[in-house]
Amino acid sequence: xxxxxxxxDPSARLDKWLWAVRLFKTRSLATDACRAGSVLxxxxxxxxxxxxxxxEIVVVRQGLxxxxxxxxxxxxxxxxxxxxxxxxxxxxPSSEWEKVKEQRVQQLLAREKGSGRPTKKDRRALDELFGx
Numbered sequence: 001x002x003x004x005x006x007x008x009d010p011s012a013r014l015d016k017w018l019w020a021v022r023l024f025k026t027r028s029l030a031t032d033a034c035r036a037g038s039v040l041x042x043x044x045x046x047x048x049x050x051x052x053x054x055x056e057i058v059v060v061r062q063g064l065x066x067x068x069x070x071x072x073x074x075x076x077x078x079x080x081x082x083x084x085x086x087x088x089x090x091x092x093p094s095s096e097w098e099k100v101k102e103q104r105v106q107q108l109l110a111r112e113k114g115s116g117r118p119t120k121k122d123r124r125a126l127d128e129l130f131g132x
Contacts, residue, residue, distance in 0.1 A: 012074040014039065014058075015048035020075045021088045023060055023067070033060065057091070064099045067092045105129070 012020075018030035018039070033039055034048040040059040041050070052058065056071045068091040075087050118126070 010074065011051040011053045013048065014041070014046050014050045014052045017052045017071070017074055018058075018060065020078045021069075021084050022078070022081060023062070023069075033062075038062070058088075064103055065092070065096045067096070 015027055015030040015034055018024050018033070019027040024030040024033065030039075031048040034046055034050075037045040038061040039046050041052070041056055043059075046058075052071055052074065054071050054073060058069045058071060060067045060069065070089040070091055071087075072089055073087045075083075079087060
């Protein structure tokens with residue numbers, strides 16, 4: 001049995017939990033993500049008012065990354081960044097984080113056609129990226 005952290009409730013609304021563990025900046029953004037179908041529990045879209053309980057797996061699609069989290073506890077209110085690990089376990093595979101790194105490199109290397117030579121600033125950014 002998993003021991004819930006202090007100051008934890010047995011269950012809470014999904015949108016409130018997503019906001020409390022700092023996945024979304026505001027509760028309304030968490031609610032919008034639920035309504036858009038970006039949040040799944042048991043491979044089904046979850047509504048914002050659905051109760052979330054310890055040991056449930058929550059899958060959240062944020063941009064390019066699909067994060068997989070296991071609910072460890074339910075905080076009473078938003079917790080500090082250092083305390084988040086006490087309320088959720090990140091099960092996101094490393095391949096998801098690689099997508100983000102790859103996208104950043106592609107954005108940096110992409111240049112509009114006809115934009116001319118790279119500026120000094122562009123060249124320095126490329127040198128920093130590739131260790132040149």
